[in-house]
Amino acid sequence: MRLGTLDLNLLVALDRLLTHRSITKAGDEMHLTQSAMSSALRRLRDYFGDPLLVQVGRQLQLTPRAEALQRPVRDILVQIENAVSSGLEFDPSASGRDFRIVLSDYTLNVLAPLALALAAQENAKVRFRFLAQVHDPHLIIERGDADLLIAPGILTSPDHPTEELYSDRFVAVAWSEGRYGRGCTLDLDSYLAAKHILMVPPVQITTFQTDFMFKLGIQRDIDVECYSFAAMAPLVIGTDRIATVHAGLIKALAGHLPLTVHKLPFDAPCIVEHLQWHRHMTQDPALIWLRGLFTRAAAPLNNNAA
Numbered sequence: 001m002r003l004g005t006l007d008l009n010l011l012v013a014l015d016r017l018l019t020h021r022s023i024t025k026a027g028d029e030m031h032l033t034q035s036a037m038s039s040a041l042r043r044l045r046d047y048f049g050d051p052l053l054v055q056v057g058r059q060l061q062l063t064p065r066a067e068a069l070q071r072p073v074r075d076i077l078v079q080i081e082n083a084v085s086s087g088l089e090f091d092p093s094a095s096g097r098d099f100r101i102v103l104s105d106y107t108l109n110v111l112a113p114l115a116l117a118l119a120a121q122e123n124a125k126v127r128f129r130f131l132a133q134v135h136d137p138h139l140i141i142e143r144g145d146a147d148l149l150i151a152p153g154i155l156t157s158p159d160h161p162t163e164e165l166y167s168d169r170f171v172a173v174a175w176s177e178g179r180y181g182r183g184c185t186l187d188l189d190s191y192l193a194a195k196h197i198l199m200v201p202p203v204q205i206t207t208f209q210t211d212f213m214f215k216l217g218i219q220r221d222i223d224v225e226c227y228s229f230a231a232m233a234p235l236v237i238g239t240d241r242i243a244t245v246h247a248g249l250i251k252a253l254a255g256h257l258p259l260t261v262h263k264l265p266f267d268a269p270c271i272v273e274h275l276q277w278h279r280h281m282t283q284d285p286a287l288i289w290l291r292g293l294f295t296r297a298a299a300p301l302n303n304n305a306a
Contacts, residue, residue, distance in 0.1 A: 006047055009040075010040055010043060010044055010047070011073060011076065011077065012030065012077065013026065013030060013032075013037065013040040013041075013044065014044050014052075014069070014073055015073050015074055015077055016029050016030055017037075017040075017041060017044075017052070017053060018052075018053075018062060018066055018069065018070045018073065019070075019074075019143055019145070021053065021059065021060045021061070021062065022060060023037045023038055023041060023060075024037075041053065048065060048069075050063055050065040050066070051063055052065065052066040052069075053066065071142070074142065074143050074144060075280070077144065078144045078278055078280045078281065079280045081144070081280075081281075089285060090285035090286045090288070090289050092119065092122055092123075092124035092125065092126050092289055093122060093123045093124060093125060094125065095124075095125055095126050095286065096125055096126065096127065097126045097127070097286050098126070098127045098129060099126055099127065099128050099129065099147050099148070099286075099290055100129045100131055100145070100146040100147050100148075101128065101129070101130055101131065101146065101147065101148045101149075101150065102131045102132075102133055102134070102137050102140055102141075102146045102148070102149045102150070102151070103130060103131075103133065103149075103150040103151070104132075104133050104150075104151070104229065105132075105228050105229050105230050106229035106230065106246055106248075106249055107150050107151075107273060108130055109229075109230050109249060109252055109253055110168075110246070110248045110249055110252050110301065111150065111165075111166075111273070111294065111297060111298055111301065112128075112130060113252075114297035114298070114300070114301075115128075115293055115294050115297040116128065117297075118293055118296055118297050119293060126286075131146060132202075132203075133151065133155070133201065133203065133205065134203050134205075135203045135204050135205055136205075137149055137151055137155050137205070138151075138155065138156055138157035138159075138160070138276065139157075141157070141160055141276055141277065141278050142157065142159070142160070142278070144278060147277065147281070147287055147290060148275060148276070148277055148287075148290060148291070148294070149274075149275070149276040149277070150165065150273055150274070150275060150276075150294070151273065151274060151276070152208040152271055152272065152273060152274065153272060153274055154206065154208060154211060155205065156274050156276045157276065159279070160276055160277065160278055160279045161276065161277060161279055161282055162274045162275065162276045163274065163275050163291075163295075164272055164273075164274055165272075165273045165274055165275050165294065165295065165298045166272075166273055166298040166299075166301040166302045166304075167270040167271065167272045167273070167302060167304075168246045168247055168248045168270060168271050168273070168301065168304045169246075169247050169268070169270045169271075169304065170209065170244055170245065170246060170247065170264060170268050170270075170271070171244070171245065171246075171247045171250060171261050171262060171263065171264065172186055172191065172242050172243070172244050172261070172262040172263075172264055172265075173232075173233050173236060173242070173243050173244075173245055173250060173254070173259045173260065173261050173262070174186075174194075174236055174240070174241070174242050174243075174259065174260050174262065175236050175237045175238060175239060175240070175241075175258060175259065175260070176258040176259055176260045177258065178236075178238075178239060178240045179194075179240040180194060180240060180242055180260070180262070181259075181260040182260050184260070184262075186242075186262040186263075186265055187265050188265040188266060190265075191220075191242065191264075191265050191266075192218075192219070192220070192221075193221075194220075194221070194240065194241065194242045195221055195222075195223045195224070195239075195240065195241045195242070196220040196221060196222045196223070196224075196241060196242050196243070196244070197222070197224040197225070197226065197232050197235050197236060197241055197242070197243040198210075198220070198222045198224070198225050198226075199225075199226055199227065199228065199229050199231075199232055200225045200226070200227060201227065202227045208271045209244060209271075212268060212269050216266065216268070218266065223241075224241065229245065229246065229249060230249065230253060232245050233245055233249070233250060233253070233254045233257060233259060234254070234257060236259070237257065237258060237259070244264065246271065246304075247261075247304045248301055248304035251304060273298070275291055275294060275295070277291065
């Protein structure tokens with residue numbers, strides 16, 4: 001297929017080059033040799049009359065013309081994909097579709113197992129690829145590199161459809177045999193006097209918890225940081241530390257651990273997880289099924305916010 005004098009395959013190559021800013025990575029994704037990808041870049045440069053990618057130090061950087069092209073090109077390709085798939089019936093039991101879902105390790109532990117169990121009940125043959133959250137995770141939806149984003153509202157984009165999935169509250173957990181364990185009443189003074197564990201994402205994003213703690217003016221004495229929500233509760237065992245974690249995560253993972261769960265000694269907002277997808281993929285039958293799957297899986301999780 002040609003758009004004017006531009007081969008559609010070159011448009012795909014342009015999209016991958018602008019996304020990865022690497023001839024090698026773009027070629028690997030398109031299953032092309034580096035030589036073939038370099039040839040595609042030369043043809044694109046000729047077509048647009050612009051270098052598009054220029055060497056700056058050891059990296060390739062986008063020219064202003066390339067930056068202006070990046071979003072429209074991605075938009076065109078997503079619309080083409082949507083046009084091809086729209087109107088087709090989707091049968092998960094007969095499909096080998098590969099779904100890519102961006103989510104945190106909290107949601108991976110709490111929600112994903114429920115979704116996979118429902119998919120198994122439907123004898124779905126689809127494949128699930130759960131992807132870690134990245135900086136500005138909504139951009140991976142914008143680029144069409146993932147089908148769904150599951151995240152709090154602060155990490156979603158106003159440019160694409162979003163729906164609320166479920167809510168969860170936060171609790172404080174301590175080792176049952178420690179100072180703040182069994183028999184302890186956790187008031188605000190005790191909470192602030194304790195040592196705390198904090199989850200710091202491996203990418204530069206603000207967590208919902210860090211955001212509301214700042215807004216409430218709660219300053220904790222943090223002496224342990226980790227990169228996983230799921231690791232926080234086990235890390236308090238054998239210590240007098242406190243971890244502030246999602247109630248749903250404790251319910252899913254920590255029932256067998258020697259932990260005491262406390263209500264937070266201050267009013268904290270519930271976290272609301274959202275589904276987000278690309279606006280041009282709203283009518284894709286496969287994504288309609290996938291969104292429904294996660295919506296049904298999330299229904300019992302709202303009890304954790306009570």
